Amino acid sequence: MPQIAQIADTLSGQVFWLLVFFGLTFAFVGLGMVPKIMGTVDLRDQQIAGDLAAAQAARDAADSEEEAWRKRENANRASSQAVIAEAKANAAAASAAKLAEAQGRLDTQLAEAEAGIAAARSSALAEIEGVAADAARDIVARVAGAEVELAAAQAAVKEVMAHG
Amino acid sequence: MAAEEGKVDPMKQFTIEPLFGSDWQLADGINIAFTNSALWMAVTAVLVTLFVAGGMRRQLVPGRWQMAVETMTGFIDDLLEANIGKAGRKYVPYIFTLFMFILFGNLLGLVPVGLIPGVHAFTFTSHFTVTGVLAIMSFSIVLIVGFVKHGFHFFSLFVPKDTPFLMAVFIAPIELVSFMVRPFSLALRLFVAMMAGHVLLKVLASFVIAGGGAGPALGALVGVPSFILMVAISALEILVAGIQAYVFALLTSLYINDAENLH
Numbered sequence: 478m479p480q481i482a483q484i485a486d487t488l489s490g491q492v493f494w495l496l497v498f499f500g501l502t503f504a505f506v507g508l509g510m511v512p513k514i515m516g517t518v519d520l521r522d523q524q525i526a527g528d529l530a531a532a533q534a535a536r537d538a539a540d541s542e543e544e545a546w547r548k549r550e551n552a553n554r555a556s557s558q559a560v561i562a563e564a565k566a567n568a569a570a571a572s573a574a575k576l577a578e579a580q581g582r583l584d585t586q587l588a589e590a591e592a593g594i595a596a597a598r599s600s601a602l603a604e605i606e607g608v609a610a611d612a613a614r615d616i617v618a619r620v621a622g623a624e625v626e627l628a629a630a631q632a633a634v635k636e637v638m639a640h641g
Numbered sequence: 642m643a644a645e646e647g648k649v650d651p652m653k654q655f656t657i658e659p660l661f662g663s664d665w666q667l668a669d670g671i672n673i674a675f676t677n678s679a680l681w682m683a684v685t686a687v688l689v690t691l692f693v694a695g696g697m698r699r700q701l702v703p704g705r706w707q708m709a710v711e712t713m714t715g716f717i718d719d720l721l722e723a724n725i726g727k728a729g730r731k732y733v734p735y736i737f738t739l740f741m742f743i744l745f746g747n748l749l750g751l752v753p754v755g756l757i758p759g760v761h762a763f764t765f766t767s768h769f770t771v772t773g774v775l776a777i778m779s780f781s782i783v784l785i786v787g788f789v790k791h792g793f794h795f796f797s798l799f800v801p802k803d804t805p806f807l808m809a810v811f812i813a814p815i816e817l818v819s820f821m822v823r824p825f826s827l828a829l830r831l832f833v834a835m836m837a838g839h840v841l842l843k844v845l846a847s848f849v850i851a852g853g854g855a856g857p858a859l860g861a862l863v864g865v866p867s868f869i870l871m872v873a874i875s876a877l878e879i880l881v882a883g884i885q886a887y888v889f890a891l892l893t894s895l896y897i898n899d900a901e902n903l904h
Contacts, residue, residue, distance in 0.1 A: 479655040480768050480836070487657045487678070489671045491770040494679035498686040499775070502742055506693045507734030514714050515733065517699045524701065 609634040649847035651840045655767055678771070681763045685745045693741070713741065717890065724894045728901050732894065735782065739775065740890040747835060747882030751875065766885075767835040769828055776828035779893040783823075787900035798899055827892055834885045838878040845871045 610630040659674040667673045696710025717737045721729030750764025787795040799816040845867045852864030
C-alpha cells in the first residue's frame with residue numbers, strides 16, 4: 478500500500494502542495510469568484526422579485542382602471558338610453574302633429590270639393606230647368622200651336638220636377 | 642506467457658513519483674518534490690478555477706455555463722443554509738472550494754487518460770495524507786469558530802441538553818471521543834471510498850487481461866463478464882465521486898453548525 482509505504486518520504490510534499498493548490502483555489506475561486514457569482518444570483522432574484530411586484534402593481538392598476546371604465550361605460554349607456562327615449566318621444570309627437578295637420582288639410586279639401594260638387598249640381602239643375610222649359614215651350618208650340626209664356630213654362634217644369 | 646504480461650499490481654496506481662527531481666528541500670529535511678500527486682492537484686485547481694471563471698459573465702439571463710456554476714454555488718449555499726442557517730453564508734467560499742476540489746479530484750482520477758501512452762491518472766483523494774489535511778482544516782475551522790464564538794462554553798457541546806448530572810458524567814467522555822474521532826472518520830471515509838473503487842477497477846482489469854490472455858474460452862467466461870462489471874462499476878465510481886465530495890462538504894457543514902449554534 479503506497480499510501481503507507483511512502484508516507485515518510487511524501488508526507489511533507491503532499492501536505493505542502495495540497496495547501497498550495499487548495500489555498501490558491503480557495504483564494505481565487507472561493508474568495509474571489511464565488512461571492513461575485515452569488516451576488517449575481519442575489520441581484521437576479523431581487524430583480525425578479527421587483528419585476529413580479531411591478532407586474533402585480535400594474536395588474537392592480539389595470540383592474541381598477543377597468544372598474545372605473547366599466548362604471549363610466551354604464552353611466553354613458555344610461556345617458557344614451559335617455560337620449561334615445563327623448564328622441565323617440567319627440568319624433569312621436571312631431572309625427573302626430575304632422576298627421577293632425579295633414580288630416581285638417583284633407584278635411585278642408587274634402588269640404589271644398591263637396592261644396593263645389595253641390596254648386597255644380599244646383600247650377601246643372603237650373604240649367605236643366607231652363608232647357609226643360611224651352612223644350613216644353615217648343616213642344617207646346619209644335620203640338621198645340623200655342624205660344625206659352627216663358628214664366629209659365631218655367632213654373633210648370635218646376636212643378637213637374639218637384640213632384641219627380 | 643500471457644499471464645505474465647497481464648500481471649497488474651492494483652496498488653501501483655497509488656504510487657507517488659517525483660516528476661522533476663526528487664530533492665526539493667523547503668527546509669532541512671522537509672522534501673517538497675513536485676510529484677504526480679501535486680501535478681493532479683494543480684490540474685484540479687486549474688480546472689476548478691476555469692470552471693468557475695466560465696460562470697463569471699454575470700449576465701442577468703445566464704448561459705449554460707453560468708447556469709451550471711450558479712447551480713453549484715446555489716447547491717452549497719442551500720446546503721449551508723439548511724444546516725447552519727443564515728450564519729452559514731460566510732462559509733460558502735470554504736465549503737464550495739472544498740466540495741469542488743474533492744469532486745474534481747475524484748472525477749479526474751476516473752478519466753481514462755491512461756489511454757495516452759506515458760500518462761497515468763492519479764487520484765490524490767485516495768491518499769489519507771491529502772484527505773487528512775482537508776479533514777484537519779475542516780476540524781480546525783470547527784474548533785476556532787467554536788472557541789471564538791462561545792469561549793469555554795463550547796465544551797457544553799459534550800453535554801447534550803437536559804442531561805441529568807449522573808448521565809452527563811458518562812455521556813461527556815463518549816461525546817468527547819466521538820467529537821475527536823470526527824477528523825479521522827472524515828478523512829478515512831473519503832480515502833477508503835476512493836481507494837476501494839480504484840483497486841476494484843484494477844483487479845477487474847487484471848481479470849480481463851488474464852482471461853483474454855488465457856484463450857477464447859476463458860476470455861469469454863471471465864474476461865467479458867469482468868469487463869461488463871468494470872463498465873458498471875465505473876459508472877458507480879462516478880456516482881461515488883460525487884457522493885463522497887458531497888458527504889465531505891455535508892459533514893463539514895454539520896460540524897460547523899455545532900460550533901456556530903452549539904445545540
